[in-house]
Amino acid sequence: MSEKRFTKEHEWVELDGNTAVIGITDHAQEQLGDVVFVELPALSAVVEKDKQMAVVESVKAASEVYAPLSGTVIELNAALSASPELVNSAPEGEGWFVKITPSNPDEFASLMTKEEYDTFVKESH
Amino acid sequence: MIAEEPLLFEIGSDDKTAVDFPPQPDAEECLGSCRRTKKIGLPGLSEPEAMRHYTRLSQMNISVDSAFYPLGSCTMKYNPRLNEKMAALSGFSEIHPFQPQNTVQGALEAIYILNELLAELTGMKAVAFSPAAGAHGELCGMMTIRAALTHRGDAREVVLVPESAHGTNPATAAMCGYRIETIPVNAEGLVDIAALQKRLVHGEKNVAAFMLTNPNTCGLFERDILKMADMVHEAGAFFYMDGANFNAIMGHVKPADLGVDAMHINVHKTFSTPHGGGGPGAGPVVFNAELAPFMPLPWVEKDGDTYRLIEANDGSVHSFGRMRAFNGQFAVLIRALAYILAMGLPGLRQAAEDAVLNANYVRVKLQDILHLPYPGTCMHEVLFDDSSLEGTGVTTLDIAKNLIDAGFHPMTIYFPLIVHGAMLIEPTETESKRTLDEFVAAVRSIVAKAKEGKAEELTAAPVNAFRRRLDETTAARNPVLVYKDETQ
Numbered sequence: 001m002s003e004k005r006f007t008k009e010h011e012w013v014e015l016d017g018n019t020a021v022i023g024i025t026d027h028a029q030e031q032l033g034d035v036v037f038v039e040l041p042a043l044s045a046v047v048e049k050d051k052q053m054a055v056v057e058s059v060k061a062a063s064e065v066y067a068p069l070s071g072t073v074i075e076l077n078a079a080l081s082a083s084p085e086l087v088n089s090a091p092e093g094e095g096w097f098v099k100i101t102p103s104n105p106d107e108f109a110s111l112m113t114k115e116e117y118d119t120f121v122k123e124s125h
Numbered sequence: 126m127i128a129e130e131p132l133l134f135e136i137g138s139d140d141k142t143a144v145d146f147p148p149q150p151d152a153e154e155c156l157g158s159c160r161r162t163k164k165i166g167l168p169g170l171s172e173p174e175a176m177r178h179y180t181r182l183s184q185m186n187i188s189v190d191s192a193f194y195p196l197g198s199c200t201m202k203y204n205p206r207l208n209e210k211m212a213a214l215s216g217f218s219e220i221h222p223f224q225p226q227n228t229v230q231g232a233l234e235a236i237y238i239l240n241e242l243l244a245e246l247t248g249m250k251a252v253a254f255s256p257a258a259g260a261h262g263e264l265c266g267m268m269t270i271r272a273a274l275t276h277r278g279d280a281r282e283v284v285l286v287p288e289s290a291h292g293t294n295p296a297t298a299a300m301c302g303y304r305i306e307t308i309p310v311n312a313e314g315l316v317d318i319a320a321l322q323k324r325l326v327h328g329e330k331n332v333a334a335f336m337l338t339n340p341n342t343c344g345l346f347e348r349d350i351l352k353m354a355d356m357v358h359e360a361g362a363f364f365y366m367d368g369a370n371f372n373a374i375m376g377h378v379k380p381a382d383l384g385v386d387a388m389h390i391n392v393h394k395t396f397s398t399p400h401g402g403g404g405p406g407a408g409p410v411v412f413n414a415e416l417a418p419f420m421p422l423p424w425v426e427k428d429g430d431t432y433r434l435i436e437a438n439d440g441s442v443h444s445f446g447r448m449r450a451f452n453g454q455f456a457v458l459i460r461a462l463a464y465i466l467a468m469g470l471p472g473l474r475q476a477a478e479d480a481v482l483n484a485n486y487v488r489v490k491l492q493d494i495l496h497l498p499y500p501g502t503c504m505h506e507v508l509f510d511d512s513s514l515e516g517t518g519v520t521t522l523d524i525a526k527n528l529i530d531a532g533f534h535p536m537t538i539y540f541p542l543i544v545h546g547a548m549l550i551e552p553t554e555t556e557s558k559r560t561l562d563e564f565v566a567a568v569r570s571i572v573a574k575a576k577e578g579k580a581e582e583l584t585a586a587p588v589n590a591f592r593r594r595l596d597e598t599t600a601a602r603n604p605v606l607v608y609k610d611e612t613q
Contacts, residue, residue, distance in 0.1 A: 031545065034597070034598035036598060036601035037601070057601075059597045061540075084602065085598075085602070
């Protein structure tokens with residue numbers, strides 16, 4: 001059974017057993033506009049919670065994407081290099097960024113639930 | 126209206142050339158098997174055809190000579206023709222860097238005078254003239270700071286940059302090998318001084334420098350700058366100021382008095398030289414006494430009545446080396462000197478005041494229809510966002526495109542990044558009230574149409590331009606950067 005959580009920096013993370021899938025939220029892609037390039041970390045890279053993990057470039061701006069959890073990168077979404085538009089069309093599906101093995105699964109509990117995130121977006125807008 | 130302009134390759138032909146070559150010896154005999162078998166692929170045009178092509182292209186552009194150009198944060202301001210006249214004097218324009226120094230004493234004296242003037246305006250000790258642009262100047266500043274730290278045996282790894290900084294600041298520090306840590310901005314659009322203090326006082330003692338743009342990219346003066354300087358110096362770090370917006374404060378305050386250790390000057394923003402983008406630029410850097418010995422060579426010194434270039438390290442000179450050949454973009458620096466001398470200190474002071482006045486005039490004339498993320502008086506540029514248009518289907522990009530139809534260059538859009546839908550307007554000091562009124566009227570008319578529900582019309586703009594709305598997404602995703610002759 002997987003569960004999805006969110007960050008204030010508009011990343012989502014879905015934890016399924018020992019694997020966490022990470023991407024940016026629908027709200028994030030909407031704010032960015034058309035995504036034209038995604039720079040992912042290297043395979044096997046160690047990422048640290050709240051530290052920069054990837055860069056997403058849109059027609060408006062280049063923005064940093066932060067790791068919602070600490071861990072080791074085990075898979076990259078190779079489709080994004082040829083089709084960065086997946087981040088716009090399916091941000092929380094085919095437009096995922098990386099899969100990691102979390103090194104500290106306890107961190108997951110500190111993230112926002114879907115409800116909390118939706119409220120956060122509404123209030124900060 | 127000018128007709129569509131074909132590419133040089135499309136109008137040229139092999140049988141035409143603007144140059145008469147002398148008869149060539151038999152190529153076969155000289156080159157043998159090395160002789161080229163394919164066409165060289167250069168366009169063949171007569172000299173007037175080539176000239177007309179480029180003139181027509183230039184006429185398709187909006188330039189500061191043809192229209193109001195409120196490009197905040199990257200000032201495009203009027204270049205007085207007097208600057209050109211001075212730079213064209215034969216003693217400046219017909220000399221060569223390899224000439225013996227005793228034959229170019231006038232040119233060296235001009236640089237020396239500019240050195241004195243910039244040192245006076247900034248309160249600094251020395252000026253490095255070799256950097257070729259503002260961002261190159263930043264790199265010069267950070268390399269000098271690194272050299273000074275290395276000299277005192279104090280390697281440090283981190284450079285602090287506020288969220289509101291110019292994008293070139295973190296890029297420069299990273300290029301110089303530093304790790305970037307971001308300092309947040311508070312609700313007023315100013316550096317969060319508590320966060321800076323926390324990092325400098327309680328964080329690891331590894332901060333090499335703090336880079337601040339002041340006035341910042343929100344068009345606001347960082348009023349806690351003295352406190353910031355104290356904190357930075359107490360932590361053993363250097364205080365670098367991005368002088369891109371020095372035009373808003375010149376003649377009123379000296380950066381040295383604000384605790385700044387080094388700062389670059391964008392001479393196109395502050396001293397009305399041509400903009401460097403696409404051409405020769407200059408970004409002199411001023412240093413205080415502590416950093417001066419480490420700045421890049423060469424520089425001009427005066428011995429009695431003789432001016433000479435210092436080109437090597439010795440004794441108290443510990444320069445990290447050179448940043449480029451020769452003595453910088455000399456002809457651009459002469460234009461800056463001409464401007465400073467023509468204006469005088471009262472003139473420079475008034476230019477800063479008028480720049481601030483013009484930005485605030487636009488602010489007051491538009492603040493009832495466009496939202497100010499940071500209300501209150503601004504400096505030389507005013508920052509709006511598009512939140513007052515929410516629900517109309519019209520955004521910042523549409524306002525920019527409609528301004529093209531109205532005959533204006535758009536303002537800076539979507540920057541600074543910390544403001545969603547940002548519109549940054551910098552009128553500059555030379556624009557008249559009439560021009561500003563016309564611009565304000567154009568913006569008001571666009572916003573009024575948006576609120577009347579004319580989104581369809583507005584999102585179709587520009588219609589009076591050589592190109593309609595460009596597909597920026599495809600251009601970024603599948604850029605075609607090289608012309609290819611499909612027939613070959």
